[in-house]
Amino acid sequence: MSAKNGGGPGMQQTDFERLIEGLRDARAYPHAAGRIEAIETHISQILLAGDFAYKLKKPVNLGFLDFTTLERRKFFCDEEIRLNRRLAPALYLGVEPITGRLTQPRVGGAGEPLEFAVKMRRFPQDALLSRRPLTAELVDRIAERVAAFHDRIPVAPSDSGYGSPPAVLGPMLDNFTHIRPCLTGRDRARIEDLAAWTRTQATALAPHIDRRRETGHIRECHGDMHRGNIAIVDDEVVIFDGIEFNPGLRWIDTVSEVAFLIMDLEESGYPVLARRFLNRYLQIRGDYDGLPLLDLYKVYRAMVRAKVIAIRLGQDHLGADEATTDGRELARYLALAEGYTTPRTPVLILTHGLSGSGKSSLAAALLEHLDGVQIRSDVERKRLFGLSADADSAAAVGNIYTDGASTRTYQRLLEQARQILIAGHHALVDAAFMRQAQRGPFRELAVQLGCRCRILSVQAPESVLYQRLADRRRAGRDASEADGRVLAAQLATREPLTVAERTLSIEVDTTQAVDLSDLCVRITV
Template sequence: MANAYPPLIAALCDPACFPHPVKRVTVLETHISWVLLAGRYAYKIKKPVDLGFLDFSQLSQRHFYCQEEIRLNRRLAPGIYLQVTAIGGSPTQPIINAEPAFEYAVKMRRFAAGKLLDTLLTRGELTPAHIDSLAETIARFHTYLPENPGADCGSPDAIEAPTRQNFQQLLELMKPEDAVSIKHLQDNCRQAFLAAENLFKQRQQAGFIRECHGDLHLGNIVLLRGRPVAFDGIEFSPELRWIDTISDVAFLIMDLLHRGRTDLAYRFLNAYLQISGDYAGLGVLRFYLSYRAAVRAKIAGYRFAQTGAESTRQECLSYLNLAGSSLSPRKPALILTHGLPGCGKSTVSQIALEKHQLIRLRSDVERKRLFGLNALQKSGSAIDSGIYDPQASQKTYQYLLEKTQALLEYGFPVIVDAAFLKHAQRRPFQVLAQNLGIPFVILSIQVKDDVLRQRIRRRQEQGRDASEADLVVLDKTKTGAEALQAEELPYNVILTNNTDGMDGNDQQAAWRKLERTLE
């Protein structure tokens, strides 16, 4: 097998070449690199190729991009990316860590392929906790990235160019009978681009074009010590990594959607938005979901052109179908949670957003964001004072209303996770839904008093929730709560939540009623 490789790669198949214990060398090959698995380490050597979108043809270029690969990927995976390794000697007798170098490699610490997230998902081992951890990692990563350095990055022209190229290449790769649907999708994508052009400019001006990962899908994320770690970010093209942060996460969301896991896709999206606060990014998310699906379609198209296998053609078409459906807005709807502290509003809204692909706004989180605090930060406010005084509460509900309207206009159904114990708080949201002509639900969550008190005490002890409500707040809100008025009752769905599980028979009727309302 080694004879099929160039002299350097064939020579490196000898375990004796490496300065550490190696029993056997395994070679993995892509169209742009060789990866040699040798003992505890992997060595990635870039092929001397010029493919237009990347140029590794000169040694100086390969050295530079090895350095870039280390720099960029250490941001998220410092434990994997170790160093740039010089290879001296000669192609037939290479010496690792020797100068002068005739070639360079990226030295990485190996990990078990079975820990890749795409594999974990296939085995049913990818958990909600993994998704939450990944969302937090990527949201914080994006938050602290530097903003775009030049006017071209993230401009409408820079966004449209690769989109246009995708379709041109797809038309060349696929069968003639596929051309009509590809051109139809291209036209729809062009219309979506024009509709969002001003939003792209606003995103660029607001500083959301940053040096991102660029290739964030399940196959490029591995579980290490129980936490998802993203690796193999794009080093060869600044244009493909200096992108909108929402484009970066769109790749992962699209990947989950294509694999049929809408629940995990919307769990990730909502967790990311809650931490980043970038709800305005939803205005361009649909375009980027479509773009990412078209990219994967093109990759499948390349394989189809090489092999002629019908299975790869069908894979390409499945991505194209997702690219098309991603451009279509969902039927908007507005759901309000309604209940006392400790009733389980956030638990119920989490289940609802995963079942029905909703965007959630949490009042406990957004109130703190509005006043410059992070979600778990204590405000130090006494009851009815500080960020919880009547003026602050009114400001918070107005803020939620404005955010809700924007999200509905972007074409997303919304659930607002707040107490909504006053008619004056609920009424503007009901009017908004009526003005937009969309379904409206008040999801009342009823719980026994002793259960409420037990949950609040447990929540305070754990200290892992944005809510600061204690038993004093519970008693105060109970006395001030206003019952639903006659005009609100037709929109009311009542869910009893006296247990930690949410799938009991007594609750299924409520979930079915909610589902019918949203249809």
């Protein structure tokens, strides 16, 4: 795509290229710069000089952004600093004027600015998540960072228009507009199918999208959260390069932001860690209401990636080999998006067992094999009383373990299970389910939604249960506060599975090695 000039005096593309060439000279910098390295994207030039990186915005208008005047580029440099200091305060140092002449520029020099640059602390490129192996522990840390960020950022004003169904659908359709010219034949038909699916889903989900806006889920997010914009610097999770150039692309539903990173992890061959990220994030924030929108946003995010590739394919200077590589990458994102449109048949999975039987550990292990979402009664009970998962219930106002509190907890789990199943995920409801009255509504939910229900009857000898609870309480690292007294009460009052429930039941002895692959087959067939 060619750049369009803003129509008045300003930096032309050829002038900009001369300036970048001048900035490749170490003498342009007020500090030791060494060998200058340049990184180019479709909207910016980044110059790596010594301990710092300088990011300049190209004088382009791509429709979804307009950098065609110096005034606009300065404004968006300032916005980039403001927005990215929220998640990477040590990385974003300020905005530097570039003065002098195009062929002999000076960073931070005196005189009339030719241009402006965002000054950043430089870090090794192998710190990027896109260049290093991922671990479960690291994904948990990222989920916790993102969840905390989403909790504290501003909510869109109700009259802003952000997050409305038209505001959600517009950028989705814009992606297809950019991609269409790059495709022919069967690939063009695939794009039209994806566009039709997007319109249909967005229309069907419009009431849900509106409700999300009304309930405060449209926030000033990062907007471009994927592995390439996350680094581990000094052992800290640093999320950088958020969207500054278009407020409509960052004032979005938090689930849209989550969808981008999940899509990126799945595309990169990390489906298990993608599920882990989603589950950890949801456990912290409790936003299961966003799940019915997740596939719509995952398709959108896959098409955002495809659009960036399409823009690159439209550039005149692209070589034949690069065009071939980009074409294959574009086709890969089309296939990924198509996978998200395929209907799934979810299963409602209930755990049933005494405290200490290993229900939560089993449910978490199953997530490595099932596209499921785990919801825990211990976590949701505390959430109902305004407590975090690891908080002591003594901090709550009132007793959180009364019969009334239990009834509210199971009702919350039922509502969350409905959202998970509607979204097409297996719902793993991790609770004791000691009473028939607790199990019955969930079985009815499965009938209403036309999905199967399975009950995992998790068992271990009483002596093992008491020992596990004592060990867990000493460790103090679990949301559950059950102890020997709780277990004794459960043993005295538990109601066995009915004949009908036993037909849905799979017994699991957690003192023995569990073949999770075999168990998953038994659950889903």
